[in-house]
Amino acid sequence: GAVVSQHPSRVICKSGTSVKIECRSLDFQATTMFWYRQFPKQSLMLMATSNEGSKATYEQGVEKDKFLINHASLTLSTLTVTSAHPEDSSFYICSASRQVNQPQHFGDGTRLSIL
Amino acid sequence: SQELEQSPQSLIVQEGKNLTINCTSSKTLYGLYWYKQKYGEGLIFLMMLQKGGEEKSHEKITAKLDEKKQQSSLHITASQPSHAGIYLCGAESKAAGNKLTFGGGTRVLVKP
Numbered sequence: 001g002a003v004v005s006q007h008p009s010r011v012i013c014k015s016g017t018s019v020k021i022e023c024r025s026l027d028f029q030a031t032t033m034f035w036y037r038q039f040p041k042q043s044l045m046l047m048a049t050s051n052e053g054s055k056a057t058y059e060q061g062v063e064k065d066k067f068l069i070n071h072a073s074l075t076l077s078t079l080t081v082t083s084a085h086p087e088d089s090s091f092y093i094c095s096a097s098r099q100v101n102q103p104q105h106f107g108d109g110t111r112l113s114i115l
Numbered sequence: 116s117q118e119l120e121q122s123p124q125s126l127i128v129q130e131g132k133n134l135t136i137n138c139t140s141s142k143t144l145y146g147l148y149w150y151k152q153k154y155g156e157g158l159i160f161l162m163m164l165q166k167g168g169e170e171k172s173h174e175k176i177t178a179k180l181d182e183k184k185q186q187s188s189l190h191i192t193a194s195q196p197s198h199a200g201i202y203l204c205g206a207e208s209k210a211a212g213n214k215l216t217f218g219g220g221t222r223v224l225v226k227p
Contacts, residue, residue, distance in 0.1 A: 006157070032213060043203060043217045044158075093157060097213050101165075103148055104205075104213060106158040 003027060004096050006107025014115055015086060021079045021110045023050075023094030029074035030096035034104065035067075038091040047092075050077040084114045118142075119206050119218035127224045128194050136189045136221045138204035144184045146207030148215065153200045161189075161202075194225045 005024045013019060023033055031052045036044040048069055049057040056069035066088075068080040077096075081088050093109040118141040128134045138147070146165050150158040162171045164180035164187060171178050175192045191198050201222050205215040 004157075034214065041222075043220045046214060046216065049214060091155065095158075095215075100213055101146070102213075103160045103163050104215060105160065106150075108157040109155070111155060 003105045004094065004107045006094055006110055008110060009108060010111045010113075012113045012115065013084065016083055017114075019081045019084055019112060021081075021092055021094075021112075023077045023079070023096070023107055025075045025096045028096075028098045030077075030098075031074060033071060033077040033094055033096040035069065035077070035079050036093045036095070038093060038109075044093065047079075050079075050094075052077075081112065084112070086114045088112065089114045119204055119216060121202075121204055121218035121221050123221060124219065125222040125224075127226060130195060130225050130227050131193055134191050134194055134223065136202050136204075136223075138187045138189070138218050140185045140206055142185070144180065144187070144206050147180055147184075147187045148205040148207065149178050149187070149189050150203045150205060151200045152203060152220075158203065191223075194223075196225045196227055199223055199225045 007022045011019050033050040035047045037047050038044050046059050047062045050069045050071040052071045058064045071077040091109050091111050095104040095106045097104045120139045122137050148163050149161040152158045162178040167182040167184045169180045177190045180187045201220045203220045204218045208214045
């Protein structure tokens with residue numbers, strides 16, 4: 001069964017709206033979670049590393065004020081797309097691993113469509 | 116930064132035929148992961164390879180990592196329609212914990 005749960009699976013909203021996406025590890029604690037973005041017919045691009053109890057580490061070119069990450073507990077990380085615009089429309093997906101040197105497990109992704 | 120190149124970008128095979136996907140790294144791989152993705156869905160973990168020369172199999176899928184740890188291949192024997200999807204290789208960065216960098220993906224279609 002799934003070990004990482006992501007919610008919601010699909011969001012359609014108006015431009016200017018902020019959208020929150022949740023990523024939960026279901027049966028293990030994850031001090032680190034990862035957020036990726038995937039454009040149509042392209043591979044996954046790492047956006048940021050979510051660290052429990054501390055600030056997220058963002059990849060080069062990713063706006064931290066645009067994509068707010070909160071990792072308040074060992075089983076939950078959230079990604080908030082603030083004041084979303086059509087160019088933010090994409091497939092967002094999170095992952096977590098039980099421990100280092102173990103494979104990452106991915107959520108089912110969230111398809112975000114900004115009108 | 117680590118770069119992964121996958122080939123081919125897409126592949127159409129007749130059901131029952133074998134297929135191979137390659138993943139080449141610009142740097143020595145610390146850990147190499149293979150995942151499968153169906154369109155619009157999450158990634159399903161297939162294999163993890165860490166040692167040079169390592170080979171792992173699960174059902175009809177075999178993954179190998181070369182001795183120099185810069186190239187990996189994924190081989191599917193007697194392909195079935197259920198093998199259709201996007202296959203992604205991911206490289207783990209030792210310097211950054213579990214952070215993965217992905218190749219461009221290989222889109223596989225199996226014709227019945």
